[in-house]
Amino acid sequence: MSTAAITVPVTVADHENCPATSVLRRVGDKWSVVILSVLAQRAYGFNELDRSVEGLSRRMLTRTLRALEEDGLISRTLHPSVPPRVDYALTDLGRSFLEPVRALGLWALAHRSDLEATRTCDS
Amino acid sequence: MSTAAITVPVTVADHENCPATSVLRRVGDKWSVVILSVLAQRAYGFNELDRSVEGLSRRMLTRTLRALEEDGLISRTLHPSVPPRVDYALTDLGRSFLEPVRALGLWALAHRSDLEATRTCDS
DNA sequence: CTGTATCCAGAGGGATACTG
């Protein structure tokens, strides 16, 4: 974490094959971080998630949840009750993932005046 | 950076207006981080950058450089010589930006086995 | 409640050719 070190991906074709790249793209997609942030509070059911995140379509909710599950960032637990209930929750990996993501969010907040996109955004 | 704290964006419509969101999208786009990483070494000229990043088109190079410049992450310096020479370099803001980005990259590297996308990626 | 399937519009991004 010092000043220099790490020559970073750079000059890439592996760009595609690099695990860092896929992680960055995941962070950049529209809903992943929002969903992970919601799940950071507690486990949620499907519709509950749908209602909690304004503007998120059921289609993208499904797709994003599947992607996050494949990455091992969240877990999906089916409770075969009537009606059926599914719980989505962060895994340990997901929790650890949120740390660097939050660092990035904090950076953005700390430098929002420098970034000139100074629209007010609470908390 | 403790365990809890920070309730994060969550349940959003401001999602769009939040500075953190735009930063995450920037991180997620295809070339920004690669270009910033290259510039972390030293200043580069336009064609020099083009040649250094395999697979990057001149069109996207221009667009990405403009975007990064507007964000204040890089500087563009025109030297009116013959032939003309332009230098792109990281700003202090750009350098500070790379810190959390690298943290994310290091996380990805550290957990690449957990992420199951275990294609070999050196450095 | 928890999804899947279809359709469709818009953004992202590559190839190529041209300009100061």
Next chain:
DNA sequence: CAGTATCCCTCTGGATACAG
């Protein structure tokens, strides 16, 4: 050298309707 302008194709993501 340092770009701009077009064309075009793919991927993302929203709307809507249907299913277990």
